Amino acid sequence: MIEILSQTALATVQDLGRVGALGFGVGTSGAMDNLALAAGNLLLGNAEGDAGVEVQVFPFDVRFQAACTFAVTGADCGATLDGVPVLPWWVCAARAGQVLQLRPPRVAAWRGSRAYLCLAGGVDVPVALGSRSTQLRGAFGGHAGRALRQGDVLPVGAAGAAPRAVGFGVQPAGLVEPLLQDGLPAIRVMPAAEHDCYTPDSRAAFWQQPWKITPQSDRYGFRLAGPSLTPTVPLELRSHGIVPGVIQVPHGGQPIVQMRDAQPTGGYPKIGTVIDADLWRLGQAPIGSQIRFVACDWAGAQQASAWNRRYLDDIRRLTALYRGLRDRG
Amino acid sequence: MSEAVPLVSLLGDTALLLEAPGATSLEAQRRIWALAREAQTWPEIAEAVPGMNNLMLTVHQPLPSPAGVIRRLQEAWPAVVPLALAGRxxxxxxxxxxxxxxxxxxxxxxxxxxxxxxxxxxxxxxxxxxxxxxxxxxxxxxxxxxxxxxxxxxxxxxxxxxxxxxxxxxxxxxxxxxxxxxxxxxxxxxxxxxxxxxxxxxxxxxxxxxxxxxxxxxx
Structure with a gap:
């Protein structure tokens, strides 16, 4: 069990998302940086899709009520255990009573904005509609269907009690495979249905100009600031299914990228969709930072997904290898 | 029979969207319901989600190309028998x-x-x-x-x-x-x-x- 000591919240229990409930009006939710959560789980010997705690407001403090093996992945937030620094993306052991503190993310070689506290055994909240992710709008899933509060106690899966190898880690995907375009983080995007309905100037600006992530950005969507995007004629669409990554352009002309807590339907025109493999990159982009969109096609998106898959498969293989060596030693 | 060809577009690499041609109607929606029921049985499809005279299909990964699903959707649209759901x-x-x-x-x-x-x-x-x-x-x-x-x-x-x-x-x-x-x-x-x-x-x-x-x- 871990106890939340922080007063600030917006931290939520997330796994890799809720699949198969779109038809009930239920969006997927899930970790904004799915690679970081999956990597942390694999390091700990968990299933890739076990639940962890997504932290996006710092400082964030928790107390381990029992001994627990853990890893903090995602943004490098200068974590300490009873005041002693612990490495990011590294398997560590906590004794009962120890306090883990996460600080605001450091401006490191790779700058993220969300950290994941992964626990051996996973956060063992009840599964709701196939997932442990918090569904904020529906007020179910995760811990009591809401963001965590001071005093909340989260159960850890029974498998977490078994001793695990500690003292090893991996490199963040953002360091292994950085993606830049003209000096800014790049996000690969496929054109969507209404892309060609925008003026040539608007289309050029969309692909060539930097986009700033405004403070009105959260797990539901990232509101971007940049050149105004104008359709050649006003567009009125019927409500239709959407997925995280869809880039909508409301009448004001400033795009909104739908993120993991996106509603499952929408009606604004769509100029593009962030490819599935790059949603974690955008999910880690800090508020106030700038990004660029880079055109991608289906084949490119599949290649990017294959890279993500290999990255996680390597972690799984290396973890098994390391554990094997430790057991023999 | 619906003669007009529905527009199918990509929602990134995880989903496709079919828009029924013509004005919004219950008749077109019955065709959407029927198509959703059929597409749900295709091996590439994770979930078929009806909207207002449109249908989103999320796909299982990896899928090397969406061309097959798009062709199948366009063939199925005029062929399906509109589903007159008699609900509660x-x-x-x-x-x-x-x-x-x-x-x-x-x-x-x-x-x-x-x-x-x-x-x-x-x-x-x-x-x-x-x-x-x-x-x-x-x-x-x-x-x-x-x-x-x-x-x-x-x-x-x-x-x-x-x-x-x-x-x-x-x-x-x-x-x-x-x-x-x-x-x-x-x-x-x-x-x-x-x-x-x-x-x-x-x-x-x-x-x-x-x-x-x-x-x-x-x-």
Whole structure:
């Protein structure tokens, strides 16, 4: 069990998302940086899709009520255990009573904005509609269907009690495979249905100009600031299914990228969709930072997904290898 | 038979969207329901999600190319037999106006009708549930009297209570949980539309019908 000591919240229990409930009006939710959560789980010997705690407001403090093996992945937030620094993306052991503190993310070689506290055994909240992710709008899933509060106690899966190898880690995907375009983080995007309905100037600006992530950005969507995007004629669409990554352009002309807590339907025109493999990159982009969109096609998106898959498969293989060596030693 | 070819577009590399050709109609929606039922059986498809005269298909990964699914959709569209779902009729008692209907005055101002006329026109039709979406348990309805259509609000209300009965453009609906909304709320109901602990968590499904009953009118 871990106890939340922080007063600030917006931290939520997330796994890799809720699949198969779109038809009930239920969006997927899930970790904004799915690679970081999956990597942390694999390091700990968990299933890739076990639940962890997504932290996006710092400082964030928790107390381990029992001994627990853990890893903090995602943004490098200068974590300490009873005041002693612990490495990011590294398997560590906590004794009962120890306090883990996460600080605001450091401006490191790779700058993220969300950290994941992964626990051996996973956060063992009840599964709701196939997932442990918090569904904020529906007020179910995760811990009591809401963001965590001071005093909340989260159960850890029974498998977490078994001793695990500690003292090893991996490199963040953002360091292994950085993606830049003209000096800014790049996000690969496929054109969507209404892309060609925008003026040539608007289309050029969309692909060539930097986009700033405004403070009105959260797990539901990232509101971007940049050149105004104008359709050649006003567009009125019927409500239709959407997925995280869809880039909508409301009448004001400033795009909104739908993120993991996106509603499952929408009606604004769509100029593009962030490819599935790059949603974690955008999910880690800090508020106030700038990004660029880079055109991608289906084949490119599949290649990017294959890279993500290999990255996680390597972690799984290396973890098994390391554990094997430790057991023999 | 529908001669026009539906438009199929990509929603990134995880989903496709089919738009029915022509004006929004219950007949086209019956074709969407039928296509959803069929596409759900295709091995590439994870989930088939009907919208308002459109259909989103999420795909299992990896899928080297979407071309096969697109071709299959375009072939299936004219071939499917429209599905006339005969669902349940659910009656919702509504308190119109007052605290639970804070934007009734805006609807009156826009339509030029009085309260009794708006209430009568709103409660008169049977509303078919076209699709579920927006938020858990929410129903997209067809069939509203165009005389009471009122444009969406300039700025959304940040937190509207669940059960709010609202008009947005040509559509009406009932919010299933607390949340933001850009629609004009004219009344309220206390029905529970969603329970995640149930195997079928939504009160209503596509093909069901909502009938609003005037419980009370607060002037």
């Amino acid at each position: 009729v659910v009656e919702l008692p509504v308190t119109y106006g007052g605290e639970g209907g804070p934007h009734m005055a805006d609807v009156l101002a826009h339509t030029g009708l009085d309260v009794d006329e708006v209430v009568a026109r709103h409660a008169a039709p049977d509303y078919p549930v076209y699709a579920i979406g927006s938020h858990p348990g929410y129903c997209y309805l067809g069939g509203m009297d165009p005389r009471i259509a009122t444009p969406r609000r300039h700025s959304p209300v940040l937190r509207l209570p669940g059960g709010s009965v609202s008009i947005g453009g040509q559509q009406t609906g009932v919010s299933a949980s607390d949340g933001p909304s850009g629609w004009n709320t004219i009344g309220s109901t206390t029905m529970c539309f969603f329970d995640p602990s149930l195997p079928q968590p939504c009160l209503l499904s596509p093909g069901d019908t909502i009938r609003f009953r005037v419980a009370r009118v607060i002037r």
